[in-house]
Amino acid sequence: MSEQQLNYLKENRSKNLAALYDFLKIPSVSTDSTFKKDVRNAGQFVYDYLNEIGFSNLEMIETDGHPIIYGEYMGAGKDAPTVLLYGHYDVQPADPYEEWISEPFLPEERNGRIYARGASDDKGQVFMHLAVFEAFMKTEGKLPLNVKVCIEGEEEIGSENLHNYLNAYPEKFAADFTVISDSGMIAENQPTILYGLKGFTGIEIEVTGPSYDLHSGIYGGAVKNPAMALAQLLATMKNKDEQITVSGFYDGVEDLTKEERELIKNVQGENYLETTGAIQTISEKGYSAKEHTMARPTFEINGIYGGYQGEGTKTIIPTSATAKITCRIVPNQDPERIQDLLETHIEKYKPAGVKVKVKKEKLSAKAYKVEPTDPLIVKAAESYERAFKKEAVFVRMGGSIPVVEWLDNLYEHPVVLLGFGTPDDRLHSPNESFPLNSFDLGMETIVYYWNTFKKE
Amino acid sequence: MSEQQLNYLKENRSKNLAALYDFLKIPSVSTDSTFKKDVRNAGQFVYDYLNEIGFSNLEMIETDGHPIIYGEYMGAGKDAPTVLLYGHYDVQPADPYEEWISEPFLPEERNGRIYARGASDDKGQVFMHLAVFEAFMKTEGKLPLNVKVCIEGEEEIGSENLHNYLNAYPEKFAADFTVISDSGMIAENQPTILYGLKGFTGIEIEVTGPSYDLHSGIYGGAVKNPAMALAQLLATMKNKDEQITVSGFYDGVEDLTKEERELIKNVQGENYLETTGAIQTISEKGYSAKEHTMARPTFEINGIYGGYQGEGTKTIIPTSATAKITCRIVPNQDPERIQDLLETHIEKYKPAGVKVKVKKEKLSAKAYKVEPTDPLIVKAAESYERAFKKEAVFVRMGGSIPVVEWLDNLYEHPVVLLGFGTPDDRLHSPNESFPLNSFDLGMETIVYYWNTFKKE
Numbered sequence: 001m002s003e004q005q006l007n008y009l010k011e012n013r014s015k016n017l018a019a020l021y022d023f024l025k026i027p028s029v030s031t032d033s034t035f036k037k038d039v040r041n042a043g044q045f046v047y048d049y050l051n052e053i054g055f056s057n058l059e060m061i062e063t064d065g066h067p068i069i070y071g072e073y074m075g076a077g078k079d080a081p082t083v084l085l086y087g088h089y090d091v092q093p094a095d096p097y098e099e100w101i102s103e104p105f106l107p108e109e110r111n112g113r114i115y116a117r118g119a120s121d122d123k124g125q126v127f128m129h130l131a132v133f134e135a136f137m138k139t140e141g142k143l144p145l146n147v148k149v150c151i152e153g154e155e156e157i158g159s160e161n162l163h164n165y166l167n168a169y170p171e172k173f174a175a176d177f178t179v180i181s182d183s184g185m186i187a188e189n190q191p192t193i194l195y196g197l198k199g200f201t202g203i204e205i206e207v208t209g210p211s212y213d214l215h216s217g218i219y220g221g222a223v224k225n226p227a228m229a230l231a232q233l234l235a236t237m238k239n240k241d242e243q244i245t246v247s248g249f250y251d252g253v254e255d256l257t258k259e260e261r262e263l264i265k266n267v268q269g270e271n272y273l274e275t276t277g278a279i280q281t282i283s284e285k286g287y288s289a290k291e292h293t294m295a296r297p298t299f300e301i302n303g304i305y306g307g308y309q310g311e312g313t314k315t316i317i318p319t320s321a322t323a324k325i326t327c328r329i330v331p332n333q334d335p336e337r338i339q340d341l342l343e344t345h346i347e348k349y350k351p352a353g354v355k356v357k358v359k360k361e362k363l364s365a366k367a368y369k370v371e372p373t374d375p376l377i378v379k380a381a382e383s384y385e386r387a388f389k390k391e392a393v394f395v396r397m398g399g400s401i402p403v404v405e406w407l408d409n410l411y412e413h414p415v416v417l418l419g420f421g422t423p424d425d426r427l428h429s430p431n432e433s434f435p436l437n438s439f440d441l442g443m444e445t446i447v448y449y450w451n452t453f454k455k456e
Numbered sequence: 457m458s459e460q461q462l463n464y465l466k467e468n469r470s471k472n473l474a475a476l477y478d479f480l481k482i483p484s485v486s487t488d489s490t491f492k493k494d495v496r497n498a499g500q501f502v503y504d505y506l507n508e509i510g511f512s513n514l515e516m517i518e519t520d521g522h523p524i525i526y527g528e529y530m531g532a533g534k535d536a537p538t539v540l541l542y543g544h545y546d547v548q549p550a551d552p553y554e555e556w557i558s559e560p561f562l563p564e565e566r567n568g569r570i571y572a573r574g575a576s577d578d579k580g581q582v583f584m585h586l587a588v589f590e591a592f593m594k595t596e597g598k599l600p601l602n603v604k605v606c607i608e609g610e611e612e613i614g615s616e617n618l619h620n621y622l623n624a625y626p627e628k629f630a631a632d633f634t635v636i637s638d639s640g641m642i643a644e645n646q647p648t649i650l651y652g653l654k655g656f657t658g659i660e661i662e663v664t665g666p667s668y669d670l671h672s673g674i675y676g677g678a679v680k681n682p683a684m685a686l687a688q689l690l691a692t693m694k695n696k697d698e699q700i701t702v703s704g705f706y707d708g709v710e711d712l713t714k715e716e717r718e719l720i721k722n723v724q725g726e727n728y729l730e731t732t733g734a735i736q737t738i739s740e741k742g743y744s745a746k747e748h749t750m751a752r753p754t755f756e757i758n759g760i761y762g763g764y765q766g767e768g769t770k771t772i773i774p775t776s777a778t779a780k781i782t783c784r785i786v787p788n789q790d791p792e793r794i795q796d797l798l799e800t801h802i803e804k805y806k807p808a809g810v811k812v813k814v815k816k817e818k819l820s821a822k823a824y825k826v827e828p829t830d831p832l833i834v835k836a837a838e839s840y841e842r843a844f845k846k847e848a849v850f851v852r853m854g855g856s857i858p859v860v861e862w863l864d865n866l867y868e869h870p871v872v873l874l875g876f877g878t879p880d881d882r883l884h885s886p887n888e889s890f891p892l893n894s895f896d897l898g899m900e901t902i903v904y905y906w907n908t909f910k911k912e
Contacts, residue, residue, distance in 0.1 A: 031766065031767055031768035031769070031770070032766065032767060032768075033767070092770060093766060093770065095766070099668070157768050157769065158769065184674075198673060200673075200771075202769060202771075209732075209734050210732040210733050210734045211732065211733025211734075212555070212732075212733070212882065212885045212886060212887075213884065213885045213886075214732055214884075214885065215855070215883045215884045215885070216754070216756045216758060216782060216784065217654060217656075217784055217853070217854045217855030217856055218640075218749065218853070218854055218855055218879070218883070219728070219732060219749060219854075220748075220749060220754035220756050220784055220854055221698075221739050221740065221743075221745065221748030221749040221752055221754045221854060222728045222732070222734075222737050222738070222739060222745035222746075222748065222749045223728065223732050223734040223737060223738055223745075224698075224734070224736075224738040225756050225757055227690075227757035227759070227760040227779070228690060228694055228756075228757050230687070230760070231686070231687040231688075231690035231691050231757070231760070231779075232687075232690075232691045232694075232696075234683075234684060234687035234688075234691075235687050235688045235690075235691035238684055238688075240688075240807070242677075242680075272675070272678045272679065276665075276666040276667065276668075276670055276675060276678070276679050277666050277667025277668070278665050278666045278667075278678075278679040278680070278809060278810075279809065279810070279811060280680075280808060280809045281678050281679060281809070282678075282679055282680040282808060282809035283677050283678060284677065287677075289677065289678035289679075290678075292676075292677030292678065293674065293675060293676060293677040293678045296677055298672070298676035298677045300672045300676045300681050300684075300771075300772075300773055301681055301683035301684050301687070301762075301763065301774070302672060302763050302764050302769065302770055302771055302772050302773075302774070303683070303762065303763035303764035303765050303770070303772075303774065304683045304686070304687070304760055304761065304762050304763060304774075304777060305760065305761045305762075305765045306757075306759065306760050306761075307757065307758050307759035307760060307780070308758050308759035308780060309759050309761045309778075309780075310487065310488065310549060310551070311487055311488060311489070312487035312488075312613050313487070313613065313614065313658060313758065313780065313782065313817060314487070314548060314549065314758055314759070314780075314884065315656075315658075315756075315758055315782050315884065316756075316758050316759075316884055316885070317756055317758075318757070318758070318759065318760075321760060322765075323683070323687075324763070324764060324765075324769065324770075326672060326769065326771050328672065328673055328676055351696070352736060352738060353734060353735065353736045353737070353738035354734075354735070355735060361769060397673070397674070398673045398674055398675075398676055398677060399671070399673030399674055400673055423674070426668065427671045427674070428669065428670075428671045428770065428771065428772055429668045429669045429670065429671070429772070430668060430669075431668075
């Protein structure tokens with residue numbers, strides 16, 4: 001019974017790709033205020049699309065930052081379930097620009113992939129849903145279930161304004177379940193049900209010493225070097241076994257069960273060395289790289305800086321040095337508590353002679369887990385398998401989607417992660433891309449999935 | 457017998473200051489190729505000045521980098537001594553520009569100081585010598601001794617080309633002694649004889665992990681974080697007692713004698729907390745801050761960088777992280793050996809899972825010491841005292857002037873460091889300045905000094 005929609009998508013493939021490219025061309029980098037207007041324009045794209053295909057009660061919800069796009073379709077009637085579709089139209093910064101083979105905001109097709117910032121995360125996947133809605137409206141004039149659409153513009157910067165709005169107006173987005181396509185499959189063409197996601201929290205450590213950059217000859221030996229102080233402090237936070245040595249960090253973290261280890265082992269994961277170019281995998285003692293990335297908490301320095309970075313030499317003692325850190329956390333770890341533990345550790349271990357300021361990342365999220373046997377999850381797996389002609393695997397993953405945890409907490413309803421990215425997509429990196437194969441079979445999966453809600 | 461010159465300088469003070477300002481206005485940043493032409497223009501300024509006051513055999517010596525300005529005055533005759541005057545017309549980068557109160561290359565007088573990049577290091581002090589030469593030529597038509605002038609444009613980037621030229625044409629600059637004004641006094645108005653300088657060497661450590669920035673959720677736990685690897689590595693190089701923990705680093709370093717400790721103690725040094733804004737002085741265990749800066753070797757991180765530095769958060773594992781390091785060394789430490797020791801240490805302690813590349817700073821220098829009782833030094837002290845009306849102090853200092861060591865090795869003649877900077881000059885930092893008082897009394901000192909070579 002999905003023939004009509006699939007035919008419509010086939011016939012309109014060129015038109016759809018052209019529209020997606022228009023969407024990708026908008027540099028909607030939410031973290032950089034230079035792109036404020038572009039971010040809004042990307043939101044407007046979603047708004048206009050929903051409007052054109054007949055969604056109602058459209059709103060561009062203004063926030064203190066970038067707007068949230070809302071729209072709904074209630075034509076399936078009171079007895080039909082209502083799904084909340086969440087996604088985001090903002091993207092990560094594209095720098096370093098010089099490492100892109102083609103322009104980040106000028107989509108290009110190469111090797112069966114669409115290359116552009118946001119192709120996979122998350123504009124490409126948001127667009128697939130829009131196109132599938134259109135296919136239903138243009139063929140049957142209706143959808144098999146009621147839909148509330150919430151596409152935000154601040155996912156890459158922590159979704160703070162959506163978080164506030166959700167808490168202020170919970171009724172607005174109330175639904176029976178949520179669907180999100182903002183994740184990936186463990187391999188190209190391998191249907192993947194994500195039944196667990198890590199949570200997320202972060203801090204910034206700023207070490208300040210002298211009030212200006214000092215001449216290292218005149219003052220070397222009189223004051224503490226802030227870059228060295230930072231290095232010494234960071235080195236107290238993780239040991240050689242890649243264990244996080246912050247007191248209390250692992251409190252409540254449950255060890256992997258034999259069954260989970262078996263499940264992870266059987267997942268045909270990616271070849272980390274090949275994908276990343278690292279010379280060796282490095283993971284927590286007692287856990288494989290796959291186990292650590294999928295199910296154990298992490299502590300990563302995302303950026304470090306201080307002093308002279310230019311050409312040649314500048315013989316100074318820098319006035320300050322900074323490290324940006326994020327942790328991915330697992331069930332039973334509370335993000336605010338983790339921030340407190342980090343702060344306590346830093347206070348205890350900070351070297352003498354410098355000031356250390358800890359800035360806590362405002363937005364964070366607990367980890368998320370859903371029952372793999374939930375009928376909504378089972379239906380999703382079946383739809384996947386029908387489109388990709390391959391059995392779905394069930395995995396936990398290291399990524400975090402804070403909104404998943406919020407919706408889970410707020411509505412206590414299942415969140416279905418219907419992701420179509422692949423390990424080679426280079427999310428957040430230069431040369432992000434998305435396979436055309438995922439584009440086509442992903443839409444097919446979504447068509448099948450919505451049709452499972454059709455009343456016969 | 458110096459009256460004539462001092463009167464001339466007094467009468468021409470405004471003209472001299474205006475000319476100095478013209479010199480300071482040229483952004484001769486040698487490390488940044490953007491300023492290549494400006495660097496040359498600053499050299500041309502020196503050339504033109506020497507030409508105008510009657511120096512001969514002028515040359516703008518071309519090198520692989522910036523030119524060396526040469527000129528001589530041989531009018532004092534064969535029996536008179538010949539001095540080599542060394543200085544540099546290049547300056548440190550001015551960044552961060554936004555921290556300057558007035559423009560770095562638009563000199564401004566405030567609080568009795570000239571504010572501009574290079575005001576103290578070294579254009580201001582080079583100019584004083586030019587003005588004094590002029591004063592002699594315009595009043596007596598001659599100088600009391602023969603002079604060879606060597607003003608280079610690459611001091612701030614290691615003087616590599618001067619080094620090569622010196623070794624290729626040692627005769628060119630041969631003289632009975634050298635005078636350099638590129639250093640400071642321990643306090644404003646405190647005549648200071650520097651009888652020892654530290655040497656200098658450096659390395660850059662680049663830690664590389666994945667071949668591109670990775671998503672920290674997907675890959676955190678599978679590969680080593682290069683920024684953490686760098687922090688862990690740096691932390692093995694210095695301990696909590698500020699001792700450098702690189703095997704062999706202190707080999708041959710002589711401990712301070714009781715007399716030297718006494719001498720350093722009696723030097724009325726600067727108030728480090730006041731000058732630097734640090735909350736506490738930190739120095740090697742067993743040595744005061746003054747002792748460490750003046751006479752003990754140092755290891756400083758001049759800059760550290762890797763990963764995301766922008767606004768907000770970017771959840772990546774950076775592809776690489778880099779630290780720029782320089783060491784100031786003391787007598788009996790060989791710079792190349794120190795580089796080798798650092799490299800050996802890094803090879804031994806580098807964390808698993810990353811590649812580490814050590815780039816050795818090409819140019820370096822041994823430490824320098826001169827006998828405080830040498831007649832040329834005694835004369836300098838007397839001239840200082842006469843101008844500043846205060847007894848001179850004798851100190852060793854933490855700065856390095858590689859060319860001092862080269863000239864010392866090459867010519868085996870005394871190098872007299874006649875510096876007029878002060879601790880508040882903020883060399884290499886935003887808001888560099890030079891006291892007008894040093895400008896006036898410094899020129900007076902130089903006049904007295906040259907006149908000690910006058911045959912009565």
